[in-house]
Amino acid sequence: MSDLDRLLDELRQRRPSTRITTQRRLVLEALMADPARHHTCEDVAAAVAQHGVKLDQSTVYRILQWLKNAGVVSQTDLGSGSDVYALAGHPPHHHLVCLHCGAIIDVDDAIFAGLRRTLQLAYRFEPRIEHFAIFGMCQACQEHPRTEDDTFEDEMA
Amino acid sequence: MSDLDRLLDELRQRRPSTRITTQRRLVLEALMADPARHHTCEDVAAAVAQHGVKLDQSTVYRILQWLKNAGVVSQTDLGSGSDVYALAGHPPHHHLVCLHCGAIIDVDDAIFAGLRRTLQLAYRFEPRIEHFAIFGMCQACQEHPRTEDDTFEDEMA
């Protein structure tokens, strides 16, 4: 039994009314074919289309939403105009996005350890901090100040 | 000279090509009329309309964007469907949003002190963490577990 089928099975066990459809199988297959990637809805639709199946945009979005609610994928706005979806499983990490040059820096999940603890202890709030994007200014852009206009900010979502 | 004119003046001093238009004055006036509120684009447009001036949606968005880039307002997605804009000035704070019941909890900016320091020291990254929304589950919803379906998540952006 494949990784994919194992996961689908698990999802159905969690809530038995769940149906395993061709569409869901294909979307998950596309995601797992490139597990480290930031997939857009369009990416996924294109990958599925290569298998000869055309999925409606709304179907893809609904399946991604379903996977997100199940904790299987994360959804992030990195400022590119389209949200990106990624398999939540393997190495938890986040990104720093420079508002000036658009650089995307990977950071380990450990940076949120303190914040998580604070929210749990002080507010009894269980945060779901997965694949966050933190906007700001990178080192290079701080050292090379430009005028306020020629910035990446305008181009950002 | 009013608070409003003082601010507009300052914005123009920062970049002299900036023009002070009726539209900009009215939008800023609407924001400052209720400084603690989370304003949607629609709210602002409605408030301005009460003064007898109809602004195009795109104009309002562009002015809010301009104010955001200038550091005057923050923009936040609290999961309501429309982004909210708030005057950045006075009391910096953030929100915890419950994915289950939709509750919105206010938290002090201090919760980010550690993270800010880490990013500055370890990555030389200057984060712009203003009026963040952190999604997760509130205390009440953790204690009162429900099935995975009747959740607020589905209704969220």
Next chain:
DNA sequence: GCTATTATTGCAACTTATTGCAATAGCACA
């Protein structure tokens, strides 16, 4: 395997937000 139930899909309409471009209107300077 066949049938009934109902979760899921596809489609079209809709919402929120952004963008290109011609018309408008600040404002610097005479």
Next chain:
DNA sequence: TGTGCTATTGCAATAAGTTGCAATAATAGC
């Protein structure tokens, strides 16, 4: 006060994402 330059606006088109609803298809039970 009048004139020219160009930043900003309004408008219409577009993009990303969501939603209502009728048609479809997964699956449980026979």
